[in-house]
Amino acid sequence: MTSRPHGGRLINRVVSGRRRELLLEEAKELTKITLNRDWATDLVNIAGGVFSPLEGFMVQEELMGVLYDMRLPSDLPWTIPIVLDVSPEEISGVEEGDDVALVSESGLILGLLHVEEIYGYDKKEFAERVFKTRDANHPGVARTYAMKELLVGGKIDLLNEPENKFYKYTLYPAETRVLFREKGWRTIVGFQTRNAPHLGHEYIQKTALAFVDGLFINPLIGKKKKGDFKDEVILAAYEALIKNYYPKNSVVMAILRTWMRYAGPREAIFHAIIRKNFGCTHFIVGRDHAGVGNYYGPYEAQEIFSEFPDLGITPLFFREFFYCKKCGGIVNERICPHSQEYRIVFSGTKIREMLMRGERPPDYMMRPEVADVILKWDNPFVE
């Protein structure tokens, strides 16, 4: 029966009914803190149990545990800070014990924060611990340096969902768990992606699927870099792949609303914990998972798992697949003995360039049905 949620129970801080109405009324009078789109997804993920066992934005003791020991005060593994930054002006007059309203950029009241602690932090130390560098060219570090001066921690309540144009693909962990059970799946492998699928991805997924009951494809939807595939393109491309190349009843696809931290190894653990909460028993970790530039070794995000014997989800480590002319198929270095001259690697950049020119990549790189779906967009990439 699926995986146990991280910490033993799924958090649910979504308020409904009469209590919601009362709290919404109360919120009008409170100090307001505006959450940008990414921070709003953190709020939703906490409330919906995606980040179980977190019940709010981290207080200092939690943050320190995460930064220095990669664990929460309860000893549970946790590697990425989930914090809310504020300026002194924004929070002036607010004291520990007060409630504040969390609002979206368009002014919608999203929820409440029960302020437990307002505290300062050292950005350079934060960056060094999470990203293993203080280099401001690293996108995660740059983002850390741009954060406001103070952090505010405490439990949250969700009153309104932020705008979500992918409602059809949005499931909470309680829902995926029921779904997996209804399908009769006992073992489920989670796949993290922020790309339209080429055959390298498909072979990794299918190799894993050969040993478990179901595959959970969980594209990360949210802020991306220029030149990345648009969210709607990724979803449509996967629909085409699943429809044409996967056995019926072997795949579920739902989105993960969050943002890339580019924290490499630490983020791989974070991604695994999230999929554990969704009910996965296994999680695929490939080459340079959640990496950027050359900040992390190609398999560092796999090695870090040896520090967490109590993670509660089994990582499946993969080497990259490529096409080998001598083998006459798609293989990886674990199963192909041939030299580089026979190998054609799946270059994301090359595939993107072909699609940009309106060309179908060769069918040993990308399924024609997938390429055709992508080519329906005038520009399938983030501008």
Add this chain to the structure above:
Amino acid sequence: MPVDEEVSEKKLSRRKFTTVSIPITLYNRIKNLIQGTGFTSVSDYVTYVLREVVAMHEAERSEEPFTPEDVERIKEKLRALGYLD
């Protein structure tokens, strides 16, 4: 007890420690076992092994906290979204 134990703990750690007694024979056995491995102290090893075992025992105890009504409501949404027939 040996004093070289916690010296090897990562200096950056903010973790607080407490003492648990184990037989000295077991201590020596572990000390021999971990030579040349990634474990830098008996405490490191014991912590690792205990976490593994404790997590396993915790997992055996967990139950899904859904009431039958929750399940019905969720199944309805899953059908509406096309995830279930």
